[in-house]
Amino acid sequence: MGWLGEVGRWLAFFFRRGKFDADLEDEMRLHQELREQEQRERGASAEEAHFTAQRRFGNKLTLREESRDMWGWNWLETLLQDVRYGLRQLRRSPVFTTLAVMTLALGIGANTAIFTLVDAVMLKSLPVANPKQLYRLGDNNNCCEMTGTTQNGGSYVLYSYPLYKELRDHTPEFSELTAFTPFLTSLAVRRSGTSGSSQAFEGELVSGNYFTMFGVHASAGRVFTSAGDNPGMPPVAVLSYYAWQKYFGLDPSVIGSNFVIDRVSYTVVGITPPGFYGDTLRSNPPDFWLPLGTEALLNPRHNALNEPNVEWLYAIGRLKPGARAQSVQSHLTVELHQWLWHTGYARATPEERSDAALVQGYRREVARQHIHLTPAGGGVDTMRQDYAAGLRLLLIVAGLVLLIACANIANLLLARAAASRLNLAVRAALGAPVTRMIRSVLTESILLGVLGGLVGLLVAFAGTRTILLIAFRGARYVPISSTPSGIVLGFAFLLSMVTGIAFGIAPAWAASRTDASEVVRGAGRSLGEHSPLARRSFVVLQVAVSVILLVGAVLLTRSLRDLEGQRFGFESQGRLIVHVNPRLAGYKPEALDALDRQLQNRLSRIPGVLGASLSDYSPMEGGNWNQDVYIEGRKPAVSNQDLNSSLNRVSSEYFETIGTHVVEGRAINHADTPTSQHVAVVDQAFARKFFPHQNPIGQYFGLSPSDSGEYEIVGVVEDAKYQNARLAAYPTAFMPLLQTPAGDLDRDGSVYFGDIELRLAGTPQNFEPAVREILGEINPNLTVLGMMSLKEQVALNFNQDRLITRLSELFGLLALALACVGLYGVTSFSVARRTNEFGLRMALGAQKNDVLRLAMRQGLNLTFIGVAMGVAGALVLTQFLSSLLYGVKPADPVTFVAASLILMGVALLACYIPARRATKVDPMTALRCE
Amino acid sequence: MHRDEIPPGTLYLLILKALARSGELHGFEIARWIEQVSDEVLQVEEGSLYPALQRMLIKGWVKAKWGVTAGNRRARYYRLTPLGRKQLEVEVSEFNRVVAAITRAIQTA
Numbered sequence A: 001m002g003w004l005g006e007v008g009r010w011l012a013f014f015f016r017r018g019k020f021d022a023d024l025e026d027e028m029r030l031h032q033e034l035r036e037q038e039q040r041e042r043g044a045s046a047e048e049a050h051f052t053a054q055r056r057f058g059n060k061l062t063l064r065e066e067s068r069d070m071w072g073w074n075w076l077e078t079l080l081q082d083v084r085y086g087l088r089q090l091r092r093s094p095v096f097t098t099l100a101v102m103t104l105a106l107g108i109g110a111n112t113a114i115f116t117l118v119d120a121v122m123l124k125s126l127p128v129a130n131p132k133q134l135y136r137l138g139d140n141n142n143c144c145e146m147t148g149t150t151q152n153g154g155s156y157v158l159y160s161y162p163l164y165k166e167l168r169d170h171t172p173e174f175s176e177l178t179a180f181t182p183f184l185t186s187l188a189v190r191r192s193g194t195s196g197s198s199q200a201f202e203g204e205l206v207s208g209n210y211f212t213m214f215g216v217h218a219s220a221g222r223v224f225t226s227a228g229d230n231p232g233m234p235p236v237a238v239l240s241y242y243a244w245q246k247y248f249g250l251d252p253s254v255i256g257s258n259f260v261i262d263r264v265s266y267t268v269v270g271i272t273p274p275g276f277y278g279d280t281l282r283s284n285p286p287d288f289w290l291p292l293g294t295e296a297l298l299n300p301r302h303n304a305l306n307e308p309n310v311e312w313l314y315a316i317g318r319l320k321p322g323a324r325a326q327s328v329q330s331h332l333t334v335e336l337h338q339w340l341w342h343t344g345y346a347r348a349t350p351e352e353r354s355d356a357a358l359v360q361g362y363r364r365e366v367a368r369q370h371i372h373l374t375p376a377g378g379g380v381d382t383m384r385q386d387y388a389a390g391l392r393l394l395l396i397v398a399g400l401v402l403l404i405a406c407a408n409i410a411n412l413l414l415a416r417a418a419a420s421r422l423n424l425a426v427r428a429a430l431g432a433p434v435t436r437m438i439r440s441v442l443t444e445s446i447l448l449g450v451l452g453g454l455v456g457l458l459v460a461f462a463g464t465r466t467i468l469l470i471a472f473r474g475a476r477y478v479p480i481s482s483t484p485s486g487i488v489l490g491f492a493f494l495l496s497m498v499t500g501i502a503f504g505i506a507p508a509w510a511a512s513r514t515d516a517s518e519v520v521r522g523a524g525r526s527l528g529e530h531s532p533l534a535r536r537s538f539v540v541l542q543v544a545v546s547v548i549l550l551v552g553a554v555l556l557t558r559s560l561r562d563l564e565g566q567r568f569g570f571e572s573q574g575r576l577i578v579h580v581n582p583r584l585a586g587y588k589p590e591a592l593d594a595l596d597r598q599l600q601n602r603l604s605r606i607p608g609v610l611g612a613s614l615s616d617y618s619p620m621e622g623g624n625w626n627q628d629v630y631i632e633g634r635k636p637a638v639s640n641q642d643l644n645s646s647l648n649r650v651s652s653e654y655f656e657t658i659g660t661h662v663v664e665g666r667a668i669n670h671a672d673t674p675t676s677q678h679v680a681v682v683d684q685a686f687a688r689k690f691f692p693h694q695n696p697i698g699q700y701f702g703l704s705p706s707d708s709g710e711y712e713i714v715g716v717v718e719d720a721k722y723q724n725a726r727l728a729a730y731p732t733a734f735m736p737l738l739q740t741p742a743g744d745l746d747r748d749g750s751v752y753f754g755d756i757e758l759r760l761a762g763t764p765q766n767f768e769p770a771v772r773e774i775l776g777e778i779n780p781n782l783t784v785l786g787m788m789s790l791k792e793q794v795a796l797n798f799n800q801d802r803l804i805t806r807l808s809e810l811f812g813l814l815a816l817a818l819a820c821v822g823l824y825g826v827t828s829f830s831v832a833r834r835t836n837e838f839g840l841r842m843a844l845g846a847q848k849n850d851v852l853r854l855a856m857r858q859g860l861n862l863t864f865i866g867v868a869m870g871v872a873g874a875l876v877l878t879q880f881l882s883s884l885l886y887g888v889k890p891a892d893p894v895t896f897v898a899a900s901l902i903l904m905g906v907a908l909l910a911c912y913i914p915a916r917r918a919t920k921v922d923p924m925t926a927l928r929c930e
Numbered sequence B: 001m002h003r004d005e006i007p008p009g010t011l012y013l014l015i016l017k018a019l020a021r022s023g024e025l026h027g028f029e030i031a032r033w034i035e036q037v038s039d040e041v042l043q044v045e046e047g048s049l050y051p052a053l054q055r056m057l058i059k060g061w062v063k064a065k066w067g068v069t070a071g072n073r074r075a076r077y078y079r080l081t082p083l084g085r086k087q088l089e090v091e092v093s094e095f096n097r098v099v100a101a102i103t104r105a106i107q108t109a
Helices: A004-013 A019-042 A046-057 A062-073 A071-090 A095-123 A161-170 A209-215 A242-246 A292-298 A324-348 A350-354 A355-367 A380-417 A420-427 A435-473 A486-512 A517-521 A533-567 A587-604 A654-656 A685-690 A766-776 A790-833 A835-843 A848-884 A892-917 A923-929 B011-022 B027-037 B044-058 B084-109
Strands: A134-137 A174-180 A185-191 A200-204 A236-239 A258-259 A265-272 A288-291 A315-321 A374-377 A575-579 A611-615 A626-628 A644-650 A662-665 A679-683 A700-702 A711-717 A732-736 A754-758 A786-791 B062-069 B074-080
Touching: A019 A046, A019 A062, A019 B027, A019 B044, A019 B074, A046 B044, A062 B044, A071 A435, A071 A517, A095 A380, A095 A435, A095 A486, A095 A790, A134 A324, A161 A174, A161 A200, A161 A315, A161 A324, A174 A200, A174 A236, A200 A292, A209 A315, A209 A786, A242 A380, A265 A292, A288 A292, A288 B011, A324 A355, A324 A374, A350 A355, A380 A435, A380 A486, A380 A533, A380 A790, A420 A435, A435 A486, A435 A790, A486 A533, A517 A700, A533 A790, A533 A848, A533 A892, A575 A766, A587 A611, A587 A754, A587 A766, A611 A654, A644 A685, A679 A685, A679 B074, A685 A711, A685 A732, A732 A790, A766 A786, A786 A790, A790 A835, A790 A848, A790 A892, A835 A848, A835 A892, A835 A923, A835 B084, A848 A892, B011 B027, B011 B044, B011 B062, B011 B074, B011 B084, B027 B044, B027 B074, B044 B084, B074 B084
Parallel strands: A200 A288, A236 A265, A644 A732, A679 A711
Antiparallel strands: A134 A315, A134 A374, A174 A315, A185 A200, A185 A258, A236 A288, A258 A265, A575 A754, A575 A786, A611 A644, A611 A754, A626 A644, A662 A711, A679 A732, A700 A711, B062 B074
């Protein structure tokens, strides 16, 4: 029948047990009456017949018990009894129960909160139909655009639209294959017919079959059709349910109405289902999905749709049932090889085609390329890759805290068991079977576990919200729910049971070894100095794990402090950064000179503004422009020579405004106009890289080999970090916004500034309304895409570090507190047991200090052992932290000493408080007891 | 008249046999059948009959159904399942083996 049938029968029986008893009763009564009748027919008197029939049955109650037992009912009966007994025990000691439940709630809650995040980030599938059928073409997250080259490492992940079309149309194993941009675009959106300035939204360009591929239907209106890829179609857009709800109040008239998105008029045709966030779990997911066919309208200069060389799309497909990923993957790779060969050949000049070595090289390069098909049920796993290490660490840390909590409660339970030994002994003496006693102790501990788990769910809920706030600081919307899902609830329940059993085992074992005779004889006093070995081991374990967690927490805290407090090469205090896109407002490159001056003038006249500047990028915002530079007078580059530099275009007053010091020469100023000599300011890293033995001032460089005389270096500024705060500043050259190579103002779009920087006296947030007002006056279409203090912009880079650090600190403190409770418990327990001994010693002339030392000795010895073990463990374990640490070594001696001292200091206190009680023993009382 | 307890382990066998012979019986009828066919030598202890029936229900050897007796009384009728029929064969051959062995043992001079 199997265990399932067993359970089914048991359940059926359990719910109908009343009827079961009645049926059995009926059956037996009939039997007895028939027997009685038989006896009478044989000539027995009525009384005699009744008596005989009854006697033959024996004890009906026992019979019923026996039958019930058979059906498994008694098991439950006993369980209920145990639960009732357990609850009574817990109610009897409310302080213990509260302490234990709180401890467990913190432990289980912390684990559940982190597991919620693990579930959302690592385990959950996209909210789409049959996510298991989804596969992504590629195994990495290279972003965002490659031009006409084969991809690095050979693993393809970015596709041109023609290549995507080729693969889509020639891979029948996919029921659908969709393409989309890996990055989101900030859109300036205004509903047609409304006044006021545009609002910033996030948008993603997707192929027409995007929603069909995901099996996602519109919750209102319709989704795209495959015609969406056709540039000739009237522009349509799909709005996310979240944005519809949040910004348009679920207004049904939104569907079918027109929106001006980046100056292109789109018709919103439908709304996604609630909960759908696209192909990638990320903060601020797309509000608008736009068809790839409209790319040329949005971005006329890019217009990559029909470019076979511009690789800018990710691809995800749905495999037909029965298709094997392995064989589809080889099929795709063959298609890729053919494609690359043909497009490469078509591009090549006749001379190149006849160059055997070149052709051979290209053939080898093509052969190296491949498509790795990876399961994409969870979508593009950017967040998974970003957070995997951190989440794993947090899970381990939270697990360790739970371990301490368990050890602690096991200890408390042991102490209580010792106190109630008489109770247990009496039960044993009265014949309670050992299994029953073990079971009742375990029931009690599991009960505690489950109670802790229930309270822990509240902790988890609050904890998850906090974690999300820390992890996604600055995000408008994170598509992760803090409400525990089914799997999370299951996890919490399992954890409660497991912890309940874990900390119940030791006390249960102790209960099973209760020697009734010994206890009843009255042996309860001991001259032995120590608590039982189990309890001492638990305390040592707690101390050791606490030391490990404390060391980790201190290391991470120091690392984060160093990371955030370092000298970045700019001033983050009192700076406001405004993100705008003048191109979206319709400015032609020729109009920028006037706009730039107007903005700088108007903004710097706001009272309290000390300076205003413009730039392509501001520090630590995440964007970057990277390219090879060519120094004038240098020999043509050797092929593998590194000429890469970061580039940025800035207005006058830029360096003063962000607080980067000029080391040599001058900064970019008002005199640097489009028509004056083109100049550049470089940072020291640039100078070191390109002019190791020369003065860079007066040298020239350009952005292509043919115009290496374009920019004259007029100044050197200090190194400033723009991208990765953990790495040294990257070589960077700064050029005036409008000084582009002659006659080509719009070649790379860099003339359009993206950021406005303001230096302020006062709180940056207070200036936001004034800035918006002035931008609106200058041009209502000049949409503010984002505005925050530079301090916040920098801080957002450390969200993950901050999350890990804050939680480690919290867990470290929790561990410390728990270890202290453990030490306190052990010491007070032994003080209570040795009251008589201490009294005796004092009667014999021992001083208070001697007694104090005696009482504290055990706890302190345990602490020393624990600290030693913890330090040893931490030396090994912190090695795994090294990738997360900045500016501090994993084996940093100061940290180790500090953590050990903190622990020993607190331990001293935890032992001293109960030990002091030993010195207050009145010798006479103690003696009389003896 | 002297009555014997049913030898341990043979109660199932006898119940199965009773049901195999008579189709549907309630508890008292089973007991009566065993007593009658054994010429009142074997006496079924009610205290073991009902737990045994329960156990056989759990094992799936018999099925039970409520019905009405000739005297118009509500009674639980038991009948064999295919599994029970198979079990009967097993029990019979086992019993025969044991009896043969015991017989051999006590006949050894």
